[in-house]
Amino acid sequence: MPGLTDRERTTIARIIRVNHAGETGAIRIYAAQLWRARRPYPDMVPALEKMRRDEIRHCAIFRAAMTERDTRPCRVMRLWSLGGFVIGFATALLGRNMIWICTEAVETTVHKHLIEQLHFLRDRDPALFAAIDAIKDEELEHRDHAIEMQEGRGSLDRMVYAVISVLTGLMIWLSTWGDPSLMARDLRADQA
Ligand SMILES: [Fe+2]
Ligand SMILES: [Fe+2]
Numbered sequence: 001m002p003g004l005t006d007r008e009r010t011t012i013a014r015i016i017r018v019n020h021a022g023e024t025g026a027i028r029i030y031a032a033q034l035w036r037a038r039r040p041y042p043d044m045v046p047a048l049e050k051m052r053r054d055e056i057r058h059c060a061i062f063r064a065a066m067t068e069r070d071t072r073p074c075r076v077m078r079l080w081s082l083g084g085f086v087i088g089f090a091t092a093l094l095g096r097n098m099i100w101i102c103t104e105a106v107e108t109t110v111h112k113h114l115i116e117q118l119h120f121l122r123d124r125d126p127a128l129f130a131a132i133d134a135i136k137d138e139e140l141e142h143r144d145h146a147i148e149m150q151e152g153r154g155s156l157d158r159m160v161y162a163v164i165s166v167l168t169g170l171m172i173w174l175s176t177w178g179d180p181s182l183m184a185r186d187l188r189a190d191q192a
Pocket of ligand 1: 026055059
């Protein structure tokens, strides 16, 4: 992108990297849930498969954006992959409602980050802005579907929701490790 400072380029690279890692984690969550839920909850399979397909497409978009901007995947990809699998499998073990609680928690946390990124990218990288804006709408569809499918929320559900939200936030923070607060500061300063 012409006319950008080095720092802006670095922030853009970090945005792509953390999103790519996040999509990888999401693919693994849905894959683990599908693996576990296929038998007891066959009615959930089409929705989970659709979400997994969406995440695979999102992941490919960020992978291509990485190549175009000469940047590489995040250093803690394995952690995202493993974390996604554990979260997906554990929630699927806890039952149907917990699968939707998990989707809502992850997508809500991701949504907040995407909104911050969009503010930053609007005038700096219009192509990436458009790509993330479209992806954000699909993540919202995932979240809304998850909310629609839930059958109430007990204390265990609320606890799992909180734990998954914290874990997702922590993974995002870890992926921007190096100078973690820099990217957050740049993104927030832009919204002020
Ligand atoms: Fe996604
Ligand atoms: Fe999603």
